Each structure stands twice: as C-alpha cells, then as structure tokens.
Amino acid sequence: MLLEPFLRQCRHQPEAIALVEDGRSLTYGQLLAQSQAIAAGLQEMGVKPGLPVAIHLERGIDAAIALFGVLFAGACYVPLDLKNPPPRLAFIVNDAQAQAVLGLGAAPTWLDKGEWLDIETCPEALPLPIDIQAASLAAILYTSGSSGKPRGVALSHGAVAAFAQWAADLVGLQANDRIASSTPFFFDLSTFDLYAVLGRGASLHFLPSALNMAPARLSVWLKERAISGWYTVPSLLAFLSYKGNLAQTPLESLRFLFFAGEVFPSPALINLAANLPRTTLYNFFGPTETNVCCYWPVKRAQLAADKPIPIGLPAAACELRIHAETGELWVRGPSLASGYWGSGRLQLFPNQDGWYATGDRVSQINGEYHFHGRLGRMLKCSGYRVEPAEIEASVNAMAGVRDCAVAGVEDPATGQRPALALVLEPHLTSADIRNALALLFPPYMQPKHCIALEELPRLANGKLDYQRIHGLLNRKP
Amino acid sequence: MKKKLKNFIFTELIYHEDPASFGEDANLLEAGLDSMGIMRLIMYAEQEFDVTLPDTEIEPDNVKSLNALEKWIRHACQSQ
Numbered sequence: 169m170l171l172e173p174f175l176r177q178c179r180h181q182p183e184a185i186a187l188v189e190d191g192r193s194l195t196y197g198q199l200l201a202q203s204q205a206i207a208a209g210l211q212e213m214g215v216k217p218g219l220p221v222a223i224h225l226e227r228g229i230d231a232a233i234a235l236f237g238v239l240f241a242g243a244c245y246v247p248l249d250l251k252n253p254p255p256r257l258a259f260i261v262n263d264a265q266a267q268a269v270l271g272l273g274a275a276p277t278w279l280d281k282g283e284w285l286d287i288e289t290c291p292e293a294l295p296l297p298i299d300i301q302a303a304s305l306a307a308i309l310y311t312s313g314s315s316g317k318p319r320g321v322a323l324s325h326g327a328v329a330a331f332a333q334w335a336a337d338l339v340g341l342q343a344n345d346r347i348a349s350s351t352p353f354f355f356d357l358s359t360f361d362l363y364a365v366l367g368r369g370a371s372l373h374f375l376p377s378a379l380n381m382a383p384a385r386l387s388v389w390l391k392e393r394a395i396s397g398w399y400t401v402p403s404l405l406a407f408l409s410y411k412g413n414l415a416q417t418p419l420e421s422l423r424f425l426f427f428a429g430e431v432f433p434s435p436a437l438i439n440l441a442a443n444l445p446r447t448t449l450y451n452f453f454g455p456t457e458t459n460v461c462c463y464w465p466v467k468r469a470q471l472a473a474d475k476p477i478p479i480g481l482p483a484a485a486c487e488l489r490i491h492a493e494t495g496e497l498w499v500r501g502p503s504l505a506s507g508y509w510g511s512g513r514l515q516l517f518p519n520q521d522g523w524y525a526t527g528d529r530v531s532q533i534n535g536e537y538h539f540h541g542r543l544g545r546m547l548k549c550s551g552y553r554v555e556p557a558e559i560e561a562s563v564n565a566m567a568g569v570r571d572c573a574v575a576g577v578e579d580p581a582t583g584q585r586p587a588l589a590l591v592l593e594p595h596l597t598s599a600d601i602r603n604a605l606a607l608l609f610p611p612y613m614q615p616k617h618c619i620a621l622e623e624l625p626r627l628a629n630g631k632l633d634y635q636r637i638h639g640l641l642n643r644k645p
Numbered sequence: 646m647k648k649k650l651k652n653f654i655f656t657e658l659i660y661h662e663d664p665a666s667f668g669e670d671a672n673l674l675e676a677g678l679d680s681m682g683i684m685r686l687i688m689y690a691e692q693e694f695d696v697t698l699p700d701t702e703i704e705p706d707n708v709k710s711l712n713a714l715e716k717w718i719r720h721a722c723q724s725q
Contacts, residue, residue, distance in 0.1 A: 410684070599662060
C-alpha cells in the first residue's frame with residue numbers, strides 16, 4: 169500500500185523525472201529499475217522480509233534508490249546519521265540487528281564486512297515478489313532513547329502511507345509539482361518527500377547542503393528550479409526569510425511550505441509570511457512516534473509577535489485527547505508508529521486502546537491545540553531529540569565519574585543544548601569528560617558547558633533534584 | 646574584532662576543548678559552525694560592529710575562519 173502509488177506512477181509515466189540532485193537526475197523508470205536491482209542483490213545475500221537493512225549514505229539519489237531497494241526486498245530500512253561517531257553507528261547497526269548495510273564503495277572500518285553491499289555492484293535484476301501487509305515495517309528511525317541508549321521508532325507501511333496520502337491531499341499534490349527535499353532520511357519529515365511526492369508523480373529536488381549556509385543562493389535555487397513546495401524546519405526558513413534576499417528573488421512558484429521539528433518563533437514567521445505573500449504555510453506537529461498528529465494552516469491575520477502559534481487541529485485522521493490531570497497529549501490513529509525497535513525486535517507501545525501518550529503538554533483554546541513544552545526531560549537540539557538519560561548513562565560509565573546529571577539550557581541558535589553537572593574523582597577534570605564525549609556523540613549532543621560539583625543536589629527521597637540541577641546549569645556564568 | 650568574534654563563537658555557538666589553540670585560519674565549519682550558528686553570528690556582528698552584511702555575501706567562504714570573517718566584516722564596514 170505504501171509502494172502502490174509510486175509503482176502506479178512508474179507504470180504511467182516511466183519517462184517523467186522523479187529525482188534531481190546537482191547535475192544528475194533519474195526518471196521514475198530508472199529509479200524503479202535501479203532499486204529493484206538492489207532488492208534482488210539483497211535477496212541474494214539472504215536478506216529476509218520484515219527485518220532491518222541499514223543505509224550508510226548521505227541523503228540524495230543514491231540513498232533514495234537504496235531505500236526503495238530495501239522496501240522492494242520486503243525488508244525495512246534504517247537510515248544512519250553519518251554525523252554520528254563510529255561507536256554510535258556501530259551500536260545502532262548492532263542493536264537493530266541489521267541484516268545488511270547498503271553503501272557506496274568500501275565498507276567503513278567499524279563494520280563487519282560480511283554485511284556490506286555496495287549498491288553499484290548490483291546487476292540489473294528483478295527481485296522475487298514479496299507480500300507486504302499494512303502492518304509490515306517500512307522504516308526504523310533511530311532517535312535518542314530515554315532508557316540511556318538510542319532506540320528505533322518502527323513505522324509500518326500502513327502508518328507511513330496514511331500520513332503520505334493525507335499530506336498529498338492537503339495540498340493537492342500533482343505530477344507537475346516540483347518539491348524541494350532537504351531533510352535527511354532518518355527524520356520522519358522525509359516520509360513526505362519520498363512517498364507523498366513520488367506517489368503523486370511529482371519531481372523531488374535535493375537541496376545541495378552548502379546552500380544551508382548561503383541563504384541568497386538558496387532563494388535563487390528555489391526560484392530557478394521553480395520549486396512549488398517544501399517540507400522543512402523553521403530555522404532554515406527563518407534564515408531564508410531574514411537573509412535570503414527575497415525582495416530581489418520573489419518565489420512565485422512556491423505554492424506551499426510545511427514546517428515542523430521545532431517551534432517557529434512568531435516574529436520570524438511573521439517576517440516569512442510577509443516575504444512570501446502568496447505561499448500557503450502549514451505548521452506540522454508530532455513526535456516521530458505519531459508522524460504528524462496536528463497541523464495548523466497559518467492564518468496570517470492571527471499572527472502576533474508576542475503570541476506563540478497553535479499546533480492546530482488533528483491531522484491524518486488522528487484522534488486527540490488531553491489527559492485531564494497532566495495536560496499530556498494522547499494520540500490514536502492510522503499514522504501511529506508500531507512501537508520501538510531494539511535488540512533486534514519490535515516492542516509494541518503499551519496497549520492503551522490504541523492511544524499513544526506523547527509526553528507533550530498541550531491545551532485546547534477555541535478548538536485549536538497549543539503546545540506548552542515537554543512533560544519529561546527530553547530536549548530538542550537543532551531539531552534533534554536528545555534524551556539526557558542517554559548522555560548520563562555514557563558519562564556514568566566512564567572511569568573516575570562519581571555522579572552526573574544532564575539538563576537543558578536555552579540556546580538561541582539551537583533551541584536547547586544539554587549541559588552537564590559532574591562529580592569527579594580528583595585526578596579528572598571536566599575537559600577529560602568532554603573529550604571523551606566528543607568521540608561518542610554527534611555535535612548536537614555535546615554539552616554546552618559543564619560544572620563540577622562536590623555532590624549533586626538530591627531530594628529528601630534520595631532522587632536527583634533536577635529542578636535545582638537545572639537552575640545551577642542555567643545560572644549565568 | 647577577531648577577539649570578540651572568537652569569544653562569541655566559542656561561548657555561544659560551538660564547543661571546542663581549547664579555544665585558545667584554535668587558529669585564525671582554522672576551519673570553523675568543520676569545527677561545527679552550522680547554518681543556525683552562522684545566522685546568529687551575523688546578527689551579532691551586525692549589532693556589535695554597526696554594519697549591514699549583504700545577504701548575497703553570506704557564503705561559506707566568508708565565514709569559514711576567523712580571518713575570513715574579519716576580512717569580510719571590515720570590507721562591509723568600509724563600503725558603508
């Protein structure tokens with residue numbers, strides 16, 4: 169069901185352009201043939217349906233071919249964030265029990281070579297047909313885990329298809345649309361690019377990464393490509409709006425923008441709305457576990473610099489409810505993930521009549537939902553989820569660390585950053601810990617600062633007093 | 646100017662184990678300066694040095710090192 173709309177496009181318009189990247193493009197027919205060759209290669213390796221295959225490629229045409237190859241083999245894909253240091257990548261591949269890792273050229277040194285498949289070595293071939301059910305897993309997206317290790321959110325074919333169809337219908341996606349793609353495939357935003365866009369026969373244009381740092385060239389690229397839609401993050405849109413020279417580069421083809429992943433500050437959104445008077449803007453909201461569960465078509469007249477924007481209305485046929493005591497948002501519906509993938513198997517979410525408790529605190533005002541932050545300790549850093557418990561588990565495992573705690577500090581550039589309170593043996597300094605962390609975690613998980621204490625503040629019951637720790641870490645130096 | 650920029654970058658934008666040892670031509674982008682960091686750096690520099698940095702000149706080459714930043718910002722100051 170997830171692949172059917174795409175396959176229909178491959179039959180109806182095999183010569184139409186599906187993917188464009190720098191100087192390279194691929195038609196629907198070519199994308200199908202090349203991904204089927206990879207599927208056949210995976211089957212020859214003995215890859216079984218329903219189990220994970222990791223993808224060791226930067227976002228782009230090759231990664232898209234690889235990922236459809238995995239799906240045509242009936243397996244589910246685990247896109248790796250190559251910004252992670254090797255130990256974390258190795259953990260994810262081992263934890264997923266990936267049957268194979270797809271990439272280009274030679275295997276990375278941290279990987280057991282038996283699992284590696286160079287996608288360019290797969291000869292043209294057709295895979296054996298596989299019966300795929302709605303509940304079959306399509307993708308496992310690893311995020312930081314509250315249990316102290318990364319964990320995978322497991323998305324079924326049915327869940328991804330439900331979101332893709334809803335989003336495509338929302339903006340009436342058509343074959344003549346030209347959609348920009350800037351999100352790595354390990355973020356759930358990419359499910360729109362891959363399945364909504366290619367399911368409707370439109371073309372997907374990969375934004376060159378360097379343009380993230382050159383906003384005026386970014387706007388020229390959007391204009392010259394006649395991009396008609398884009399699903400991205402607020403921070404990049406704010407940069408484009410403030411510094412993208414949009415007054416001299418009107419984006420007349422751009423008919424819609426979706427944004428998600430972080431809160432869009434109202435002043436920046438007002439600026440964007442003024443710069444793009446004819447573009448329809450949508451705020452999407454939802455943790456990876458629900459994909460998009462709430463959406464708000466931006467009502468320009470309702471925007472005010474001192475008022476946060478709502479997250480809006482239920483999306484993708486989701487039912488929403490607010491827990492009476494905690495104010496927590498609960499979600500039930502077809503786009504929900506199946507559960508968490510860890511240690512090579514699926515752990516379903518706790519059965520609560522199909523409801524998933526998001527950990528997000530919300531309220532409802534005049535029918536629209538509003539977001540008020542997290543109930544738990546999770547941080548959002550540069551759009552990535554960071555669980556303080558994962559950093560704490562690694563630090564506590566280091567020799568010479570007596571105790572540690574992580575809390576978020578506000579950071580205007582990234583939203584939040586983790587900060588670290590440490591109790592160390594006398595021969596260690598916080599610099600030793602930071603140097604060790606640099607080898608374990610990607611940049612967005614590195615602490616903004618560390619403080620060394622004699623002991624950590626605790627509550628009367630002996631538990632860490634996170635409120636006081638948060639206060640200590642947020643004190644101005 | 647370089648000292649102010651360096652101080653802002655290493656206290657607000659990126660972590661480095663020893664900022665004092667970070668050279669004036671060393672690559673800031675490889676050290677972790679990303680698009681959000683660049684946006685904040687530009688807003689800081691415009692305010693601190695009372696200058697408007699033209700949108701079309703915001704390029705990796707102009708922000709890749711402390712020397713490149715200083716050269717770019719000084720040039721913008723002189724032409725205004």
